[in-house]
Amino acid sequence: RVEAVVDSVEAIRRLLISGVGMTIMPVSAFHDEIRAGRLAAYPIEEANLHRILILARPVAEVGSAAIDEIERIVRGEMADLIQAGFFRMPAADRMAASRRPAVAKASAPKRRARRARVDQ
Numbered sequence: 001r002v003e004a005v006v007d008s009v010e011a012i013r014r015l016l017i018s019g020v021g022m023t024i025m026p027v028s029a030f031h032d033e034i035r036a037g038r039l040a041a042y043p044i045e046e047a048n049l050h051r052i053l054i055l056a057r058p059v060a061e062v063g064s065a066a067i068d069e070i071e072r073i074v075r076g077e078m079a080d081l082i083q084a085g086f087f088r089m090p091a092a093d094r095m096a097a098s099r100r101p102a103v104a105k106a107s108a109p110k111r112r113a114r115r116a117r118v119d120q
Helices: 009-017 031-035 065-084 090-099 110-119
Strands: none
Touching: 009 031
16 A cells, blocks of 8 residues: 655655655665665565766766766776666677676577667
């Protein structure tokens, strides 16, 4: 039974820490609280949940040193979060898999193959 819908991550964090409710959120939203033991987190197995992240920048600012630096910082932070296991990126997973020795696999369903092309 849903009693409230809250859109603010900070409001959700405060409710959870005070013992109210449950949520389905990316682990990255609460990694400090989970690490500190203030919140418990459980993986949702076999759910195939994902979201698309983009790095958007103004077309008019192409070539700006400040925008280039922000892009470098964001890309570095994302790489660190992926390395720490807070995010899984299909393209990064495929790159890591391509570095491993080849193993015989069953063919993937067409839906998964179509999604892989979109993620590249």
